Amino acid sequence: MMTDVDEVEVVVAHDERATLRVGDVFLKIDADQRRADVEVEAMAMAPIPTPEVRWRRPPVLALAALPGTALGRLGEPSTASSAAWAAAGAAARTLHDAPLPPWPGRSVAEIASELDAECEWLVTNGVLPADLVVHNRRIAEAALRPWTPAFTHGDLQLTHVFVEGDEVTGVLDWSEAAPGDAMYDLATLTLGHEEHLDDVVAGYGTDVDLDVIRAWWSLRSLRGARWLVEHGFDPSSPGCEFDVLRSRM
Structure with missing residues (x-):
């Protein structure tokens, strides 16, 4: 039971979830309990800090707040230290070295098909110039190769990584966790914050392909x-996905 609550804060809300x-x-x-099932199971399997599950009564999942603050936000400078970014890279490596979750991930063919459909939508609807889309689609091709599956978070945005000082206190939002490409997690973490890529790589260690990470920046943004x-x-907000695409030109 929760008592002495002064207000309710809406963190995020749209027609799929809140x-x-x-x-x-x-x-x-x-509303999609499959996502909640994945989140709960992935957090139980992950070898890095995750929020405590307080209770679950579908469609609601209650999680304890993590200590610290988010590593940063897309479109805003991060105030976290280089050591905190390196710690995030080290946490990602620990996760990627863990045993795979038992459910399937997405195939290269599935991702490529979805990417092509989204590129067509962007051009057909005049959302972005065709040359910008075509150029980034060409860059994205480097990510569409066979990979050795790793235990990936699947949506490792910097807002999902909490730090206190130079240490990671926990990682949120595991509903996209699955076997996948480790470089995708590193790309998601550093999207729009290329200045911290070296810190993340230093914490992560070996087996990092910078060209593939940059390819995933284009692919995820498209x-x-x-x-x-x-x-x-x-x-289109400053520093967000469309600026990431323009920076590849």
């Missing part, structure tokens, strides 16, 4: 633009 903060508890409301627009987010 997250509310009530005191020291986050309430995640998701593939996610329509979803962002349709769910009330703005990929």
Whole structure:
């Protein structure tokens, strides 16, 4: 039971799911219980800090708030130290070295097909210039290769990584966790914050392909633009996805 709560904060809300903060508890409301199932199981398997599950009553999952603050936000300078970014890279490496979750990940063919459809939508609807889309689609090709599956978070945005000082205190939002490409997690973590890529790589260690990480920057920005627009987010904000695509030119 939660008592002495002064207010309810809407953290994120759209027509698929919503997250509310009530005191020291986050309430995640998701109509797709498959995502919630994955989140709970992935957090139990992950060898890095994750939020404590307080209770679950579908469609609501209650998670304890993590100590510290997010590593940063897309479109804003990060105030976290280089050591904190390196710690995030080390946490990603620990995760990627762990045994794979038992459910399947997405195939290269599936990702490529979705990417092509999103590129066509961007051009057909005049959202972005055709030459910008074509150029970034060409860059993205480097990510569409066979990879050795790793235990990936699947949405390792810097807002999902919490740090206190130079240490990672926990990682949020595991609903996309699956076997996948380790470089995708590193690309998601550093999207729009290329200045911290060296720190993340230093913490991660070996087996990093910088060209593939940059390819995933283009691919993620192209593939996610329509979803962002349709769910009330703005990929054209300074420092966000469209600026990432322009920086590749």
